[in-house]
Amino acid sequence: MRISQLSAESGVPIPTIKYYLREGLLPPGEATSATRAEYGERHLRRLRLIRALLEIGRLPVASIRKVLAAVEDEETPLHRMLGTVHYAIGPDVEPHPDTAEWQQARADVDALIDQLGWAVSPNAPTRDELAQTLFTLRSLGAEAGRESLIPYARLAEQLVREREMATIPLDGPRDAAAEALVIGTVLYGKAFDVLRRIAHEAESARLLNAHPEH
Amino acid sequence: MRISQLSAESGVPIPTIKYYLREGLLPPGEATSATRAEYGERHLRRLRLIRALLEIGRLPVASIRKVLAAVEDEETPLHRMLGTVHYAIGPDVEPHPDTAEWQQARADVDALIDQLGWAVSPNAPTRDELAQTLFTLRSLGAEAGRESLIPYARLAEQLVREREMATIPLDGPRDAAAEALVIGTVLYGKAFDVLRRIAHEAESARLLNAHPEH
Numbered sequence: 001m002r003i004s005q006l007s008a009e010s011g012v013p014i015p016t017i018k019y020y021l022r023e024g025l026l027p028p029g030e031a032t033s034a035t036r037a038e039y040g041e042r043h044l045r046r047l048r049l050i051r052a053l054l055e056i057g058r059l060p061v062a063s064i065r066k067v068l069a070a071v072e073d074e075e076t077p078l079h080r081m082l083g084t085v086h087y088a089i090g091p092d093v094e095p096h097p098d099t100a101e102w103q104q105a106r107a108d109v110d111a112l113i114d115q116l117g118w119a120v121s122p123n124a125p126t127r128d129e130l131a132q133t134l135f136t137l138r139s140l141g142a143e144a145g146r147e148s149l150i151p152y153a154r155l156a157e158q159l160v161r162e163r164e165m166a167t168i169p170l171d172g173p174r175d176a177a178a179e180a181l182v183i184g185t186v187l188y189g190k191a192f193d194v195l196r197r198i199a200h201e202a203e204s205a206r207l208l209n210a211h212p213e214h
Numbered sequence: 215m216r217i218s219q220l221s222a223e224s225g226v227p228i229p230t231i232k233y234y235l236r237e238g239l240l241p242p243g244e245a246t247s248a249t250r251a252e253y254g255e256r257h258l259r260r261l262r263l264i265r266a267l268l269e270i271g272r273l274p275v276a277s278i279r280k281v282l283a284a285v286e287d288e289e290t291p292l293h294r295m296l297g298t299v300h301y302a303i304g305p306d307v308e309p310h311p312d313t314a315e316w317q318q319a320r321a322d323v324d325a326l327i328d329q330l331g332w333a334v335s336p337n338a339p340t341r342d343e344l345a346q347t348l349f350t351l352r353s354l355g356a357e358a359g360r361e362s363l364i365p366y367a368r369l370a371e372q373l374v375r376e377r378e379m380a381t382i383p384l385d386g387p388r389d390a391a392a393e394a395l396v397i398g399t400v401l402y403g404k405a406f407d408v409l410r411r412i413a414h415e416a417e418s419a420r421l422l423n424a425h426p427e428h
């Protein structure tokens with residue numbers, strides 16, 4: 001297809017497509033003349049992935065480039081490619097204080113992951129992210145330990161195992177797997193967060209025998 | 215106790231306590247002379263709540279004032295007071311497009327809540343928040359409907375019913391209930407979100423037979 005059709009099918013304006021081509025985010029089409037190129041399905045898939053990383057993952061162009069390098073390099077195993085996407089869309093972890101309390105929180109996270117039997121890189125930034133939350137809970141005086149996190153971990157495991165990983169097409173094109181991971185992680189994460197807050201309201205109404213206000 | 219001790223016990227600096235007193239966020243102590251006042255347990259509890267709303271809920275002072283008004287007014291039923299806290303700490307809902315697709319997403323959210331049998335105010339901002347997520351999913355071409363949200367809703371219900379509401383002291387001081395709600399909603403919400411992403415990495419490793427990298 002021509003660039004105009006690629007724009008129509010993807011919903012991405014032509015100047016934006018040209019910008020992605022210049023930045024090397026989108027591979028060039030097949031040149032059919034000095035001024036024309038043909039684009040195909042893989043360009044459409046790539047545009048969907050770029051849009052997901054940009055609009056849903058809210059990644060800067062430099063991070064998108066890094067993710068796309070892992071997507072394109074077939075030597076990068078799929079698990080590692082998915083990890084690159086995951087780490088890129090996670091929040092920046094705040095620098096942590098070098099205190100005994102922080103070290104304890106981090107050690108508790110490592111022990112929790114061991115106890116769960118989860119295979120997780122020792123360098124995963126999510127370890128620090130969870131330690132930060134545990135540290136904050138404790139600094140507020142909450143009795144938060146491994147035990148209080150286990151029910152959450154078990155629910156997360158159930159959700160991911162029974163439903164979420166099945167939505168990632170692991171044996172199709174790598175762009176499509178990366179796109180599904182971004183959308184699933186960010187948007188279904190948001191959906192769960194708001195459903196949990198709605199459930200709080202409903203449960204509060206039930207326990208306190210209140211009726212919704214009109 | 216004197217203001218210096220209130221500061222020591224709460225960890226809140228004296229100038230900050232004086233600022234809260236001037237802003238009316240903290241009720242005045244009992245005057246024992248022209249320049250001295252005595253503070254008690256309720257001042258400590260109030261400082262804990264203000265800190266949670268400010269540092270964890272990240273609320274501006276105007277919103278904190280609104281929450282505290284509901285906490286202080288004993289005529290405001292507990293369920294409604296908790297709702298005020300909940301709505302205040304939720305994200306601002308973006309203005310939504312007035313399109314048939316958006317209306318459909320919102321109608322689907324209302325139908326979902328009915329189907330679940332949850333007692334939720336028709337004016338709850340969380341309804342629009344969930345509709346926004348559903349709308350975004352669909353605009354990306356994802357087949358997202360009520361069915362895809364039900365497993366998330368059931369998990370949220372289980373979590374809130376079996377564990378989370380039990381952490382809110384419903385028969386103690388109202389400040390303490392509000393504080394527990396802020397901490398539980400925000401920090402355990404974060405904990406679940408990061409545990410879910412860690413579970414993704416572990417499940418990806420399991421399915422793809424990969425080993426964590428060192």
